[in-house]
Amino acid sequence: MFREVPVLPVVVPLGAVIVLVLGWRLRRRGLFSLPRASVALALGVYAAGIVANTVFPIFLDKPERTMEWDSALSLTPIAGYEVADAIMNVAVFTPLGVLVALLLARPTWWRVVGVSAAASLAIEVTQYVTARLLGGGHVADVDDLLFNVLGGALGFGILGLVMRVPVLAGLLDRFRWR
Helix, strand or coil: CCCECCCHHHHHHHHHHHHHHHHHHHHHCCCCCHHHHHHHHHHHHHHHHHHHHHCCCEECCCCCCCCCCCCCEECCCCCCCCHHHHHHHHHHHHHHHHHHHHHCCCCCHHHHHHHHHHHHHHHHHHHHHHHHHCCECCCEEHHHHHHHHHHHHHHHHHHHHHCCCHHHHHHHHCCCCC
């Protein structure tokens, strides 16, 4: 059995820092309310969960292995990519599209897609680095990046549709950071 980097001591502080920074920003801008704070909390928990599920496990004493630089990397789009993986990646990043749209003062499709792409790219780079240097167990995959971004865009689109319903728009306005 290999020793692993423990997940909770990494992701709990990460989530807490996100919540504290966002809460501080709300206070500083004079926008603090419980609905808006719940968006900060949701993003902190979401980020911690994403990191826990996409970066870990990281092994401390995994045996040395000689591998090519690209063995932990998949750069060929769609080839051999499972439909279930695509659906999962879209579903996992859909909440990010909603949360980012609620956080931004003036959310646009491009901004939400940009944040989704940056978050997904950060995950894929981290997966590659941990696989190469720390015995991580994931492969960085261009398909994951593409479908994660699609999920973020879908979340933004869903929020846009929900905001067209007057009763729901009034409710959701309490959660928006503008």
